[in-house]
Amino acid sequence: MRSKYLSLFIWLSSLIFIGSSCSTAKNFSTKFYYEHEATLNKIEQSYKSCYEQHPFTIVFTDKQFSTLSIEIITDTLTYIYQFDVHEARLADTLNKYQLNTAGIMELITQMKAIHCLWLNNLDYYVDERKRSVVLISIKPVSFNSPFAYKKYYILSYFSQPQYFDEAGRLLVKRRLRKIHKINGEIFRRINDKICYTISGRFR
Numbered sequence: 001m002r003s004k005y006l007s008l009f010i011w012l013s014s015l016i017f018i019g020s021s022c023s024t025a026k027n028f029s030t031k032f033y034y035e036h037e038a039t040l041n042k043i044e045q046s047y048k049s050c051y052e053q054h055p056f057t058i059v060f061t062d063k064q065f066s067t068l069s070i071e072i073i074t075d076t077l078t079y080i081y082q083f084d085v086h087e088a089r090l091a092d093t094l095n096k097y098q099l100n101t102a103g104i105m106e107l108i109t110q111m112k113a114i115h116c117l118w119l120n121n122l123d124y125y126v127d128e129r130k131r132s133v134v135l136i137s138i139k140p141v142s143f144n145s146p147f148a149y150k151k152y153y154i155l156s157y158f159s160q161p162q163y164f165d166e167a168g169r170l171l172v173k174r175r176l177r178k179i180h181k182i183n184g185e186i187f188r189r190i191n192d193k194i195c196y197t198i199s200g201r202f203r
Contacts, residue, residue, distance in 0.1 A: 032140060032153060033190050036114055043110050044134050044157045047119045050103045051134075058104075058111065059118040059203070068108065072097050085112070115139050117152065117202045122182070126173070133158050133182070137202040152202040156182060161192035170195050 187195035
């Protein structure tokens with residue numbers, strides 16, 4: 001009998017811990033977004049503007065945010081380069097492919113300031129109509145969740161208002177009521193166009 005009550009206590013404690021952790025993650029995500037809203041929105045707008053001129057993706061590859069990889073997308077191939085953020089050939093390469101060099105260099109500075117690891121533009125389709133979402137991945141230094149180890153904060157910026165269920169989870173459509181996963185992750189509402197997830201992967 002004692003063993004039965006002990007098992008029940010452990011089970012209930014686990015539920016409380018998981019619930020508390022989910023609440024902590026949600027509170028952190030909302031707080032982090034609104035504390036850094038202006039910077040995050042500026043990063044999204046800068047990236048979208050530069051991307052529309054020429055598609056590319058940026059990812060920092062070290063903890064010091066001193067080395068980055070940039071994928072430059074052309075009609076035929078995707079070229080992947082790795083640079084130190086201060087070396088001259090970074091700007092030379094951006095110029096070579098006729099990217100917005102000044103805009104991207106400023107974007108890199110913005111990313112470093114907020115510990116943004118990765119920027120990407122993802123295309124998807126709804127009712128055979130092409131849509132896009134900008135993904136911003138961040139490793140916050142102030143992430144004090146119980147599951148903080150190797151966790152990343154990922155924001156999704158949609159161009160149009162999205163649909164959500166009662167729990168705030170992103171849906172494919174209002175009537176379909178199907179969860180819309182991005183890269184296998186469930187995203188939750190911050191506002192009508194911006195969602196977040198906490199993931200063990202930064203992309």
